[in-house]
Amino acid sequence: MRELTVYNTLTRRKEVFKPVTPGQVKMYVCGITPYNHSHMGNARPFVTWDVIKRYLRHLGYEVTHIQNFTDVDDKIINAANGEEVSWDTITNRYIASYFDVMDKLHVQRADKYPLVSEHMDDIIDMIAGLIRKKHAYELDGDVYYRVTSFKDYGKLSHRSLDDMMAGARIEVDDRKENPMDFALWKAAKPGEPSWDSPWGKGRPGWHIECSAMSLKYLGEPFDFHGGGSDLIFPHHENEIAQTEACCGHGPMVNYWVHNGFITIDSEKMSKSLNNFFLVKDVLEHYSADALRYFLISNHYRSPLDFSDERLTEMTRSLERLGTAIDNTLYLLELPSGGKSAESAQLLAAAEQAKEEYEAAMCDDFNTALASAAMFELAKKINIYKNDVATNNVPADSAVLSEVKRIFKMMTDILGVLEDRWTGKNGSASDKDYAELMEVILELRQECRSQKQYALADAIRDKLAAIGITIEDSPQGACWKK
Template sequence: MSLYLYNTLSRQKEEFIPRVPNHVAMYVCGPNLYGPAHIGHALSYIFFDTLKRYLKFRGYQVKHVQNFTDIEDRIITTARDQNTTIEALAEKYIRRFLNEMDALNIQRADVYPRATEAIPTIIKMTQGLIEKGMAYELDGDVYFRVRADEDYGKLTHRTLDEMEAGARVAVDERKEDPMDFALWKTSKPGEPAWDSPWGPGRPGWHIECSAMNLEQHGEQIDLHGGGFDVMFPHHENEIAQSESYTGKPFARYWVHNALLHLPGEEKMTRHLGGLVHIPDALARHSSDAIRAFILGTHYRSPLAWTEEGVEAAERGLERLRAAVADLPPNPLPKREGETDSPREHRGANDAPVETLPKREGETDSPREHRGANDAPVETLPKREGETDSPRE
């Protein structure tokens, strides 16, 4: 029985066939280290942890890479406000993040690259894009030339004009086009800086993930994951950079999860408030209950965090544990040729997240699951003070 995943790139369920048989190169966008993670982040990591566990169960060897964004505008601002260094700030939130993932029983990634460790590759990619005519330099800044990429928009399935109408790109009259985004930024006085052919500076947000993918997985990967909120512009720009640089398709499967929110809110974000921090959730509920609550809703459907919902998930787990405890060790005799391996019992559920029975009115399209508060972030108007940065 084949495994099928919904691929955001094609908007279809596709049979999962990795490039190298039995090996999966998997990349999931990690946290921005200007503050602690919250339970909304945990939804994404719990889902991809479950997917990874299932792939391993199926016999795949999975190399799971998850980045740490340790250089970014808000990290610089927060470090300055707290009178500390960006390195100390990043270390603090990395330790906290990993401890919280452990407490949630989320298996650690195989590699946690940091953006600051990929600076040489970022510079090499940026220079390569300039040489290919896909990027240009302006007074020490380097921008990606979006209109030179004929495939730009293929992930979000929107035209460039449609994206420009709702874009969240910094306005700079010097740019050739308003949609062009930064690959390299000139550092301001007092900001961290690295030497480059264009002068001292630091990387733009999007090129970081492209470079870390290239270092850890090579030119192509099998599965790229993240939330709806980073589909545009982040993942769209990742594709543009990586494919323009290598000339090869970047990721074969793009998998995106919907967002967690409090009742009446759009989503949990650190700069808008409406958060449930992970230690607070774990003080009231078990990690199993939180996982059961999150996995009880289709991963591309929105989910409202309620105490009642998590408590109901806990009661359901108690009933399940009681039922399993009452089972004899071997309740049924083996059939001819049957083994003890769980891999022999997959049957109809080989596609764990895509073969669940639909609820009334549910469709295969993620856009049909949104409801009033579930539009991916790229379709929502920008709020005052909102930026392009991922993992709010």
């Protein structure tokens, strides 16, 4: 198995990946707070982790993937009160919306999507344990985590407690022992959902849910914990403090992996800044493949600037890949003519591209470099197809089958153009077009045989006007949409 290196936010360096259990990977990805439709900034981590999961499985790992929904939150309560509906009406609506757009983006489902509302007993038990161990304290129905009790507090964000206090937006509460102490449990207020607890009716703070859920489903330690860079502090910092204090040891997680922001004119996209684009709205103007490819077109740790120009560029790039897929499928339908120097060159190019693709993905999941190798192979496939069509080079089915396997592996890991391989995107194997196009090509060939070249060219041009390209070769004409 090729050696995989991963950038660990905790150590700020790339490390060789060593799973907790050989052959298995356990990963937890922070999910959404379902109070609105998912925007582009929400989508990036889930597409990123989908690619990571696909690649880990390609390497032979058995992957367990947990992703929560924060379905108890101030924003949900505010939205519910504003619409005069129950809080779970809001969460059910936007969880359904999340799955709708993520399914369109080919994001494979996690193994489990735990909800805060369904894990109150686990959360309450964990809070009670932290109180017993003097890491938390109760005040009038609220429970706070005592940050000074955890000597390693700040190790993920690489800041001292004093630096955090200077830079953080802290909820003022003079009752707290330390301004940085954060809520584990909030006493019930009018108009809010609440649950019974040893400290009275209330609901959890934000951070405790992920500690309780990851510990329940993955244990300690597990392999990967992921999310956006904005979660490093305070959310993931507080998760470490809670979980390692509760268990009495660390590490909670071996590899902390965070993706960069999506920006608009170099400013972070977010609902709070009101500069966000909803995924469902973007999908009305661009294909799901183009949007997905945009989200992985940069290295996941780099910022990604959103624009119509970038999405248009992604559309064009994917069409080049799609043409190579169409050509691969077309060549495999031809009678095999055996080996040639050209087929040997194509096979060598495919093996080289595979080597470069996997080297890039094993270097901290570098999708940008992996894509470059994929496009280079697509270019070589198109050249080979031209050699077959115009230079009487025989189609080597054995080589083409291996090239298809490698090329499809590349697109499958990135999760793009899945329909193109099945012929659902208007390729030469699309049954909806095949019979009609066969008739048209026969009529056009009859025109050429009778030297009615102007009419044959007119047929070609009219088909081009509706997006169907005709290519002539000594073996006959072929088409693609």
